[in-house]
Amino acid sequence: MEKNSFIDLLFERAKARGLEELEVFINRKEELTISVFEGELETYKLSEEEVLSLRGIYENRMGYSYLEKLQESSIYELLDNLIQYARVNEEEADQLASELEFKDEILALSLEEYSQADKLSYVLDLEKKALAYNPAIKSLSRCSYRELKDSLLIKNNLGLELSSTSSRGFLSLGVIAQEDGAMETGYSHLIIDDLKEAYKDELMERAAGDALAMLGAGPLSPRKIRVILRNNVASDLMANFLSMFYATSVQDKLSPLEGRLGSVLASELISMKEDPRLRRGKVYRGFDDEASLAEEKTLIDRGRLLSFFHNRKTAKKAGLKSTANGFKPSHKASIEVATTNVFFEKGDKSLEELMELMEEGLVVTEIHGLHAGINPVSGDFSLSANGLLVEEGRVVRPISKITLAGNLLSMLGEVQGLGSDLIFSNPASVYFGSPSLYVGELDISGK
Amino acid sequence: MLSRSLIEDILNQALALGGDYAEIFVEDNFTTEIATLGGQLQRGMSGRDFGVGIRIFKGLSSVYGYTNDSSRESLLALTKKIAQPLGGSGDMEPAYLKEVRPHIHPFKVAPSKLELEKKLAYTKRAFRAAMDYDELISQVRVNHLDQDQRVLIANSLGELAEDRRVKTRMLINVAAQQGSLIETGYIGPGAMKGLEFYDEISIEDYAREAARNAKTMVLADYCPSGNMPVVIDQGFGGLMFHEACGHSLEASSVAKDQSVFSGRLGQQIASELVTLIDDGSIVNAWGSLGVDDEGLRTRKNTLIEKGILKGYMIDRLNGRRMGMEATASARRQNYRFAPTSRMTNTYIDNGNSTREEIISSTPRGLFAKNISAGSVNPATGDFNFSLSEAYLIEDGRIGRPVKGATLIGNGAQILKDVDMVANNLQIGQGYCYAASGALFIGAGQPTLRVKSMTVGGRG
Numbered sequence: 063m064e065k066n067s068f069i070d071l072l073f074e075r076a077k078a079r080g081l082e083e084l085e086v087f088i089n090r091k092e093e094l095t096i097s098v099f100e101g102e103l104e105t106y107k108l109s110e111e112e113v114l115s116l117r118g119i120y121e122n123r124m125g126y127s128y129l130e131k132l133q134e135s136s137i138y139e140l141l142d143n144l145i146q147y148a149r150v151n152e153e154e155a156d157q158l159a160s161e162l163e164f165k166d167e168i169l170a171l172s173l174e175e176y177s178q179a180d181k182l183s184y185v186l187d188l189e190k191k192a193l194a195y196n197p198a199i200k201s202l203s204r205c206s207y208r209e210l211k212d213s214l215l216i217k218n219n220l221g222l223e224l225s226s227t228s229s230r231g232f233l234s235l236g237v238i239a240q241e242d243g244a245m246e247t248g249y250s251h252l253i254i255d256d257l258k259e260a261y262k263d264e265l266m267e268r269a270a271g272d273a274l275a276m277l278g279a280g281p282l283s284p285r286k287i288r289v290i291l292r293n294n295v296a297s298d299l300m301a302n303f304l305s306m307f308y309a310t311s312v313q314d315k316l317s318p319l320e321g322r323l324g325s326v327l328a329s330e331l332i333s334m335k336e337d338p339r340l341r342r343g344k345v346y347r348g349f350d351d352e353a354s355l356a357e358e359k360t361l362i363d364r365g366r367l368l369s370f371f372h373n374r375k376t377a378k379k380a381g382l383k384s385t386a387n388g389f390k391p392s393h394k395a396s397i398e399v400a401t402t403n404v405f406f407e408k409g410d411k412s413l414e415e416l417m418e419l420m421e422e423g424l425v426v427t428e429i430h431g432l433h434a435g436i437n438p439v440s441g442d443f444s445l446s447a448n449g450l451l452v453e454e455g456r457v458v459r460p461i462s463k464i465t466l467a468g469n470l471l472s473m474l475g476e477v478q479g480l481g482s483d484l485i486f487s488n489p490a491s492v493y494f495g496s497p498s499l500y501v502g503e504l505d506i507s508g509k
Numbered sequence: 510m511l512s513r514s515l516i517e518d519i520l521n522q523a524l525a526l527g528g529d530y531a532e533i534f535v536e537d538n539f540t541t542e543i544a545t546l547g548g549q550l551q552r553g554m555s556g557r558d559f560g561v562g563i564r565i566f567k568g569l570s571s572v573y574g575y576t577n578d579s580s581r582e583s584l585l586a587l588t589k590k591i592a593q594p595l596g597g598s599g600d601m602e603p604a605y606l607k608e609v610r611p612h613i614h615p616f617k618v619a620p621s622k623l624e625l626e627k628k629l630a631y632t633k634r635a636f637r638a639a640m641d642y643d644e645l646i647s648q649v650r651v652n653h654l655d656q657d658q659r660v661l662i663a664n665s666l667g668e669l670a671e672d673r674r675v676k677t678r679m680l681i682n683v684a685a686q687q688g689s690l691i692e693t694g695y696i697g698p699g700a701m702k703g704l705e706f707y708d709e710i711s712i713e714d715y716a717r718e719a720a721r722n723a724k725t726m727v728l729a730d731y732c733p734s735g736n737m738p739v740v741i742d743q744g745f746g747g748l749m750f751h752e753a754c755g756h757s758l759e760a761s762s763v764a765k766d767q768s769v770f771s772g773r774l775g776q777q778i779a780s781e782l783v784t785l786i787d788d789g790s791i792v793n794a795w796g797s798l799g800v801d802d803e804g805l806r807t808r809k810n811t812l813i814e815k816g817i818l819k820g821y822m823i824d825r826l827n828g829r830r831m832g833m834e835a836t837a838s839a840r841r842q843n844y845r846f847a848p849t850s851r852m853t854n855t856y857i858d859n860g861n862s863t864r865e866e867i868i869s870s871t872p873r874g875l876f877a878k879n880i881s882a883g884s885v886n887p888a889t890g891d892f893n894f895s896l897s898e899a900y901l902i903e904d905g906r907i908g909r910p911v912k913g914a915t916l917i918g919n920g921a922q923i924l925k926d927v928d929m930v931a932n933n934l935q936i937g938q939g940y941c942y943a944a945s946g947a948l949f950i951g952a953g954q955p956t957l958r959v960k961s962m963t964v965g966g967r968g
Binding site (some may be wrong): 106107108316 | 523540542546549550552553554557558559568569570571572573574575577578579587589590594624626647648684689690692693735752765766767769823848850881882891893894895913914915917918919942963964965966967
């Protein structure tokens, strides 16, 4: 059924069932993934989907529901689910936003200029070059291109109509190196808006560089040791801890940052910002899912905590204005607090300069176990890690099979050096950018 | 869900455009997922997923497309688009469709038949029991989720399967606070059943167990670091073997020679005490299915028997690369994913020791009572996982609780280092995240001991 006539029909039926205010959220996604293995197309995936999420006010309570098949016969169940939710919702509803029209659009236009065949040969060439990068590179665990075009329409019966379209490409490379029976891996990814040759080099240097550097790695005995979290590690770690800055976590007493607003939280080297319209970001949005207009903001300014991430509900509770962080994680979820493109501002040191500053210690190049080894309620973490042992400011040998443990907040307070090498975490989850951080001492365990 | 003639036309077209195998997956899923905090509904909703996925193979290349527009024009157009990179024409005919009989998992109360209000009432019981457990309990989150997933899978080999996967689960997360210290305890009972599941278990007992875990941990010291014997308790502790060796036995890594266990069938890869099984047919178990997502009736697969590698978990595409038959191990989160080899209910089988014998014969070590989650690099076999409840073992007895412990090791090594296995097998419920999405899985084991592991902590 055509989208606009479906919405009109839905609004009409909703009114007849006693729903005063109603808002639809329609997300259309077109996606293409190409991956290759040993010079051949391995998988090719193409999709088009259009899904609908609904919220509305019934007897002064908000209700929610969703649907993936836009057809007339589904409307009854859709409204019924919404009303059932509203009936058990104990919280009084706030009015929906009204009378705003807004449209933003950013397309990765250059990607649209390439044919499917161009994209396939680009990935095949990346595979060929990665395999030829070094004789120790025996195989690739991943070599793929993905593009996504995302269109959103938010429309309600109070005159609100917002739309946004954006598109982006994504390359990822996983490398397996083998030497003397030892097997090591490396991984890299990049959000792109064009198929540049330079991206291949960047991906190879990072993925192959890591796999090769780890060959011959061994553990280190338990100790306290000075640590540099390399850019990819710092950004992954922060991405997984970012929820402690969400006003929902703070208000639900599930964040160690309760009562810390305005206080010094981190070393003065640390400033944290969010830019919802970052070029080559995970998201490009001029508004959030509650029609709050979004702009760049500073959360931590030279170590001082200035703000949490708010949606309308948490902001109202705190007596503040929404920071335009009211997002639905998917069409099946109601509005929560979520972020767009958040990052630590970069410093001016290269990784080599940070190593010289540290003199003796460990550069952590890889961490695992983030989905379980961190406690966002306390800031504690205990993760498995790989890295490079540094003596007299230089790398002496690779280290693997160790655990790394500490507390995020104490660690941020101890940051003594900031790299200039800002990099973002995987856009599949929370998107966070960080340069390499020299963080002082952490605990490690190993054989 | 789709007419036979449309299914046949799509399969026909896929083969005519150069495919040598074609498959259709249709999904209609009524789901409810709600989150409560402090006994109040906080977020979530009920709704219906619907979509169709089409997959075509040509040799070792695979193309996949999906859409939620199930009209004839849309599906035939999609088939044509995804077949394009296969480049060519074929003369194969799809075989006549014959029905595959799924493994039956009976249920009574379908998720769409119970009002949201009643589902919410179950979560409130858990909230109340956890909150009343102790003064230190500061916050209780209870989530409920259910699904009534109907799927139709048909392929050009002539197999047509329909399956209905009804699942119900409650996740209880309890925080205990002392001063500014907050620790959490968690439990998540679930089954391949309808809402009757909640009347068959004691929700209150589960809630109190999560509260007990939270209280124990908030009073615990940090775990010390070092190498020591580790005793892992019965139940979801089996997740360690899911991570440590299960993933490395999936054809998705074995087929490309990218697993430590590639090419090792018939070899002794584990201690003789280790028998590892993956069984998607266990009646009403959380990780079970009637048929897998390629339409094969689920079954019990023995992966390791008394230390000898007996088999892998194989999907059709990787089966081609390996020259081996599929094992009813293909799974996907929903129609948005092409299926690949994944685990269902994976467990270490019973041994002959008892839990008491294992603990009393361990002078010093770590007792892992509950584990939260872990991950593995299938190429190297290096894994990690973190413990949500652990104790030191001192002089053959369970001693003081410790928090913040992480265990790391290598899958190939740990299999050899299992030196005692008890006879108290239990299977717990969880999720697994990998290439074909988030899946419901069972993981289990009897209490067992690993002679030495690296324990990481801050103490």
